[in-house]
Amino acid sequence: MASVAESIRNIWKIHELRQRILYTLGLLVVYRLGSYVTLPGVDAIALQELANANPNQGGLFGLFDLFVGGAFFRAGVFALGIMPYITASIIIQLLGAVWAPIQKLQREGEDGRRKITQWTRYGTIGITALQSIGYAINLQATSGQAIVIPEWAFTVVCVICLTAGTTFVMWLGERITEKGIGNGISLVIMIGIIAFLPQSLLNELPQIGGVGRADTNIFIFLIEIAALFIVTAGVVFVTQGTRRIPVQYAKRVVGRKQFGGTTQYLPLRVNAAGVMPIIFAQSIMFIPSTIASFFQESTFWQTVGTATGDIFGFWYSAIFFVICVFFTYFYTAIAVNPQEMADTMKRQGGFIPGVRPGRQTSEFIDTILTRITLPGALFIGFVAILPAIAAQFGVQQGFAQFFGGTSLLILVGVTLDTLQQIESHLLMRHYDGFMKTGRVRGRRR
Structure with missing residues (x-):
């Protein structure tokens, strides 16, 4: 524990690393606050009452809700989170294996990567627009009482607000990667997962004072x-x-x-x-x-x-x-x-x-x-x-x-990747990293 405390003190001695960490934490706080902003045309109180009446909302939508920090079932502007961007990245990479123009861009270095990134952004907007229509239809079918505007108007609102929300989350992730610490897209997903951990652990505890199993x-x-x-x-x-x-x-x-x-x-x-x-x-x-x-x-x-x-x-x-x-x-x-x-x-x-x-x-x-x-x-x-x-x-x-599953793999993978970047900053300035007897992957003596 003493070595970990010393490493934490060393982090705050490095101005650039301290600024990157604070910048990352600030943008993640913005993301978490934005997940509580409800879509226009939705009665948040009525929606919460419906959720309380049906507490066992699970399945694939429940897992999606885990990735976006609860914004999916809260009908937040970040309800789709960063997942459309991930889907667009998959499509671009699959096309890169079979389509010559993308293969050519992949060989062009930094300029090619910038163009591919721009295409991924455009794809994200298109995928988000399609998914937002499906989200509006699903919400109207399951929580119609909580929607206080006409269905056609709510669909339009969903397309505009959810597309804007996902685009903003994508921008947050890119800013974290560029000016913060760690992979911004992965950190955005991880912070949404962590938000569920305390309550899930509390519910799994043996019953004490009416709380738990x-x-x-x-x-x-x-x-x-x-x-x-x-x-x-x-x-x-x-x-x-x-x-x-x-x-x-x-x-x-x-x-x-x-x-x-x-x-x-x-x-x-x-x-x-x-x-x-x-x-x-x-x-x-x-x-x-x-x-x-x-x-x-x-x-x-x-x-x-x-x-x-x-x-x-x-x-x-x-x-x-x-x-x-x-x-x-x-x-x-x-x-x-x-x-x-x-x-x-x-x-x-x-x-x-x-x-x-x-x-x-x-x-x-x-x-x-x-x-x-x-x-x-x-x-x-x-x-x-x-x-x-x-x-x-x-x-x-x-x-x-x-x-296990997606949650654990993302938590472990993103944590190790972020620690590796912090370790690199420490070692470049001749400080010991988090571990002296072992090492985070990427550390070299």
Whole structure:
């Protein structure tokens, strides 16, 4: 604890890092306050009374509500949160694998990335407009008494306000990434999830003074906490797990100095995709329910929406597992380029012992990356469906969502990424990081 306290004091000694953290916290507070602003035309009191009369609002919409910090069921202007931006990013990246113009932009460096980002923003606005229509239809069907303006007017209001709200949240995330600390988009999702944690934990406690669960005891609760700790430790272990490939650099003499002749290591992560596959997979799972909201009278779409809307059901878990595994491989293929690694090593005079430079090195790296990604992808897929398994053992659905699944993976992944950035700032100024005996991924001695 003393070393952690010392690291926290060191953070506040660095002016730039202190400003970045305060800037990030300030924008996250703005986001949380905005999630309580209700859409025009909605009676917030009547909506709350309907929510109190039906406290078991769950399913896929309940999970969506978790990601946006409760704004979905409160009919807030941030009801759709940042998820349309994630969906637009998925579409652009999928197109980048098959469409030549985007592939060309990806090779153009910073200018190409700026254009791709701009296209993603435009896509976000279009997706938000479509989803806001579905949201308006769903809200009118489930909470019609709380809407005090005509249906057509409410639909128009939803499209305008929700599109503006998501655009503002997207802007907040980009500002955090640029001027704050951590990945802004991921932090926006994480702060919404954390907002539910205290109440979910309180509801899972054994009943004390009329608060908590009456059908459990302290022993069962401690077992649940221990299991949660083990799962969290496993997620951290896999997230930071790497396979180190030895790279030998040839000796070079420049003037009177000798360079190279040393062995370094190329670290390949077991889960090189990080937290993005789980976010992408979750966005895909929202699509059937969104389409079903447009076709209220279609038996087929209502059946599909019901099957994929039960986050604790078999079909949802099975499809979610497969999509998580697929996107882990897909995003790894985008994020890690074996050919580029091989070319860089060749230019710097490096080679993997026993492997010829160039194409064979690229194939060697690609083979190892494919092999180590498999256990990582299967583990991520298993953790993604753990809430459904936990619910089968009697854990309440609210707390079960933190038992694994998207919530835990996002919390762990975003926390490690943010700590890594803070650690980098500390080490650049010759301060010790958060851990002296261990290290946050990315720290090098």
